[in-house]
Structures are given as structure tokens and as C-alpha cells.
Amino acid sequence: MSDDEQLVTTYLKEINSIPLLTREQETD
Numbered sequence: 001m002s003d004d005e006q007l008v009t010t011y012l013k014e015i016n017s018i019p020l021l022t023r024e025q026e027t028d
Helices: 003-027
Strands: none
16 A cells, blocks of 8 residues: 555554544534
8 A cells, every 4th residue: 555545544543543533512
């Protein structure tokens, strides 16, 4: 895996985790 691919994977994981946290805050 290249460095760029690893950065993209990490970025996508971060992006996917943000909406979950935002939804929890909104429903609260």
C-alpha cells in the first residue's frame, strides 16, 4: 500500500466517524 492510499483510507475512516458523532449530538 502506498502512502497516498494509506492517507485516503485514514481520511475516509475519519469522515465516516464524524457523522455518527454528529447524529448522536443532534438527537440529544
